[in-house]
Amino acid sequence: MSDVKDTSTAAERGAALPAQSPPVDPAETAAAGEKAAAGGRLSWWHGDAGEGARRNLALIGVLVALIVIGALTRSDLYSNPDWVWDNVLSILKLASVVGVVTVGMTFVIIGGGIDLSVGAIVALAGVWCTTVATQSYGAGGMIFSALTVGLAVGLVNGLLISYGRLVPFIATLAMLVAARGLAAEISDKQTQVSDNNFINGLASNSLLGVPLLVYILAAVVAAGWVLLNRTTFGRRTVAVGGNPEAARLAGINVKRHTLLLYALSGLCCGIAAIMLTAQANSAQAAMANLYELDAIAAAIIGGTLLSGGRGTIIGSLLGVVIFATITNLFAINGLSTEAQNMVKGGIIVAAVLVQQVQFRSLTQFLNRNRLTTT
Amino acid sequence: MTQHSRDLSRRRLLFGGAAVGAGVLLAGCTSNEEQPTEAQTKAAATGGNAEPGKRVVIGFSAPAADHGWIAAITNNAKAQAAAYSDVEFKAVEAGADAAAQRAALSTLISQKPDVIVLLPHDGKELNAFGLEAMQAGIPVVNLDRAFPDAKAYRLQIKGDNYGMGVAAATYIIAQLKAKNVANPVIGEIAGMDELELTQERSKGFADTLAQAGFKVQNRRAARFTADSGQQEAAQLLQALPKIDALWNHDDDQGIGVQAAIKQANRSEFFMVGGAGSKKAIEDIQADNTVLKATVTYSPSMASSAISLARLIGQGKGMSDLVELQVPKEIILASETITKENASNYLKLGF
Numbered sequence: 001m002s003d004v005k006d007t008s009t010a011a012e013r014g015a016a017l018p019a020q021s022p023p024v025d026p027a028e029t030a031a032a033g034e035k036a037a038a039g040g041r042l043s044w045w046h047g048d049a050g051e052g053a054r055r056n057l058a059l060i061g062v063l064v065a066l067i068v069i070g071a072l073t074r075s076d077l078y079s080n081p082d083w084v085w086d087n088v089l090s091i092l093k094l095a096s097v098v099g100v101v102t103v104g105m106t107f108v109i110i111g112g113g114i115d116l117s118v119g120a121i122v123a124l125a126g127v128w129c130t131t132v133a134t135q136s137y138g139a140g141g142m143i144f145s146a147l148t149v150g151l152a153v154g155l156v157n158g159l160l161i162s163y164g165r166l167v168p169f170i171a172t173l174a175m176l177v178a179a180r181g182l183a184a185e186i187s188d189k190q191t192q193v194s195d196n197n198f199i200n201g202l203a204s205n206s207l208l209g210v211p212l213l214v215y216i217l218a219a220v221v222a223a224g225w226v227l228l229n230r231t232t233f234g235r236r237t238v239a240v241g242g243n244p245e246a247a248r249l250a251g252i253n254v255k256r257h258t259l260l261l262y263a264l265s266g267l268c269c270g271i272a273a274i275m276l277t278a279q280a281n282s283a284q285a286a287m288a289n290l291y292e293l294d295a296i297a298a299a300i301i302g303g304t305l306l307s308g309g310r311g312t313i314i315g316s317l318l319g320v321v322i323f324a325t326i327t328n329l330f331a332i333n334g335l336s337t338e339a340q341n342m343v344k345g346g347i348i349v350a351a352v353l354v355q356q357v358q359f360r361s362l363t364q365f366l367n368r369n370r371l372t373t374t
Numbered sequence: 375m376t377q378h379s380r381d382l383s384r385r386r387l388l389f390g391g392a393a394v395g396a397g398v399l400l401a402g403c404t405s406n407e408e409q410p411t412e413a414q415t416k417a418a419a420t421g422g423n424a425e426p427g428k429r430v431v432i433g434f435s436a437p438a439a440d441h442g443w444i445a446a447i448t449n450n451a452k453a454q455a456a457a458y459s460d461v462e463f464k465a466v467e468a469g470a471d472a473a474a475q476r477a478a479l480s481t482l483i484s485q486k487p488d489v490i491v492l493l494p495h496d497g498k499e500l501n502a503f504g505l506e507a508m509q510a511g512i513p514v515v516n517l518d519r520a521f522p523d524a525k526a527y528r529l530q531i532k533g534d535n536y537g538m539g540v541a542a543a544t545y546i547i548a549q550l551k552a553k554n555v556a557n558p559v560i561g562e563i564a565g566m567d568e569l570e571l572t573q574e575r576s577k578g579f580a581d582t583l584a585q586a587g588f589k590v591q592n593r594r595a596a597r598f599t600a601d602s603g604q605q606e607a608a609q610l611l612q613a614l615p616k617i618d619a620l621w622n623h624d625d626d627q628g629i630g631v632q633a634a635i636k637q638a639n640r641s642e643f644f645m646v647g648g649a650g651s652k653k654a655i656e657d658i659q660a661d662n663t664v665l666k667a668t669v670t671y672s673p674s675m676a677s678s679a680i681s682l683a684r685l686i687g688q689g690k691g692m693s694d695l696v697e698l699q700v701p702k703e704i705i706l707a708s709e710t711i712t713k714e715n716a717s718n719y720l721k722l723g724f
Contacts, residue, residue: 077613077615080615083615086612087612090608090609090612093608094605094608094609128400128403128404129403131403131404131406132405132406133402133403133404133405133406134403137403141403144396144399145399145400145403148396148399148400149400152396152397152400184438186404186406187406188406189438189441189442189444189445190406190442190445191442191600191626191629192406193629193653200633203633203637204633204636204637276601279601279604279605279630279633279634279637280599280600280601280604280629280630280633281600281604281629281630281632281633281636282600282601282630282633283600283601284441284442284599284600284601284626286441286597286598286599287599287600287601287602288601289597289599289601289602327605327609328609328612331592331594331606331609331610331612331613332609332612332613333613334591334592334593334613336567336593336595337567337594337595338567
């Protein structure tokens with residue numbers, strides 16, 4: 001009974017707070033819709049609805065800065081338009097696999113969870129779809145097994161977390177270890193070469209000058225965007241992540257929804273496994289090393305709240321592309337991977353700091369000015 | 375309501391059936407039986423040292439790494455031990471790090487082996503174990519990753535990482551000189567940068583290139599896996615629009631490097647590999663990719679280590695040497711495999 005009382009007050013607080021206040025409490029973000037309505041006196045841009053757009057604009061600023069640095073340091077390469085186009089495509093190809101994983105991860109994190117097992121699921125699905133037996137069924141068999149393995153492992157994660165009441169961190173950490181172990185067992189620690197021309201062609205073929213991998217990334221991102229922003233599933237995800245108890249009282253089957261979120265993440269890993277296998281023409285148990293951290297980092301700098309209830313697919317995509325651009329920037333300048341990793345760490349901190357401090361105080365500042373001048 | 379629940383049960387049946395079907399299909403898909411797993415062993419000859427002698431229990435430990443080379447090390451050791459009727463082989467998996475290996479080794483010691491063959495996670499971290507075992511009277515054969523303390527091993531057998539870099543650079547210099555290329559663009563895709571062996575390989579490569587007045591234009595470090603090799607190679611190719619020669623440290627990650635080269639439609643350069651995998655040797659022999667040579671770092675050293683451990687256990691020396699005991703250090707030469715000699719090396723590929 002006390003639960004009910006708590007959530008109702010939290011919801012009230014969320015609705016009562018003025019629009020420019022920082023979204024500290026997850027409950028407020030659960031009530032984002034109401035808040036947008038309450039903040040009607042401010043323009044869309046300054047209100048909460050524009051929050052995601054403002055964050056994304058900051059990320060685009062970082063991206064442009066990185067490209068400008070690249071153009072200044074390697075003006076010889078950037079003076080060739082063909083090379084520039086090629087380079088953009090190579091950055092997108094580099095981002096494609098982690099990008100697909102990050103879409104699933106974004107859903108899980110918005111839903112209040114975390115999935116540490118994504119890299120391991122990619123490896124397991126990749127190894128499973130490149131065994132001699134699977135390859136004998138052709139491309140269809142390989143795609144089927146990668147997607148099914150990804151989905152099944154995601155379902156197991158989801159069952160353990162929602163119905164088994166395990167903490168997501170623990171359940172997916174266990175899956176990380178177990179799935180890599182199973183992948184090593186199946187592959188006998190060998191690198192399994194993919195001889196399938198259709199699968200390998202996904203990475204080497206282009207349509208209208210754009211690599212097929214980039215189309216797959218675009219399709220997954222578009223599907224993720226629609227699912228998050230235009231369906232009840234997406235609204236429920238935000239609600240469950242923002243305040244699970246309020247979501248339950250609102251009639252959402254929180255357990256089933258959580259289960260579906262991890263299944264979705266697993267399915268994304270299955271798609272990513274096909275893409276990575278295509279890129280490397282092979283699969284092995286050690287592949288997709290630390291992709292879970294790449295995906296989490298990308299989602300975080302994309303503005304996804306680690307405690308759930310807030311996040312955008314476009315922000316996550318920008319996060320992935322920024323990391324890929326950093327890698328590319330360091331590669332074309334012939335700088336070491338160590339320096340690159342240090343910069344990556346700096347970017348994660350900087351991006352979150354900029355979003356938290358600057359934008360919040362900036363909007364507050366702007367709003368205050370508007371109020372005083374009128 | 376009844377209508378609803380019937381729908382639900384039908385849906386459940388459908389989903390359940392599909393799940394079971396998918397499970398059965400998938401379970402059938404884990405087989406890898408067609409993959410060749412023949413190991414590199416030396417068939418037991420007759421006469422001399424090959425004659426069955428005193429029974430020797432050999433304890434063996436190598437990291438449970440998920441990398442083709444390490445897997446080949448373990449397979450080779452196992453297969454070579456099986457080739458001797460007087461060797462009993464006791465293997466312990468060394469887990470994921472030095473601490474796990476130390477724990478595994480202490481269980482091995484309690485089984486009282488006559489000789490221990492050990493590929494440590496890190497030679498420095500397991501130095502103390504080597505000393506301890508030697509003091510307890512168990513000879514230790516260190517495989518590939520050296521102990522800093524000379525008292526910690528009876529025999530050390532290892533590959534030549536610096537020599538790999540030298541061999542790769544020597545081949546590249548000869549090819550470029552033959553083509554009269556001035557100021558060549560040379561790329562390098564290294565393995566895991568935090569490992570000493572990677573640094574040694576790169577140093578040998580750079581030192582030798584410098585003697586010819588060449589240098590590495592761009593170097594990326596991958597992680598010995600095909601997918602990381604692909605990613606780093608794709609970026610390296612982007613950084614260097616025209617390349618003359620490329621050295622990739624490891625043939626396993628080379629699968630990804632070659633994929634990246636194919637995906638970028640590049641063929642203006644030649645590539646040298648490292649380690650000597652079966653696939654690389656086959657590609658060199660077929661001569662239809664940019665891979666023209668590879669410098670060896672063969673896991674066959676595990677087979678040799680078992681043979682020598684047996685001789686140590688029996689107190690015998692190597693028959694072609696004058697000395698009555700096995701020497702203390704053996705460093706394998708890094709050999710260069712090209713199209714001309716590829717057929718000789720095919721049986722050593724892993």
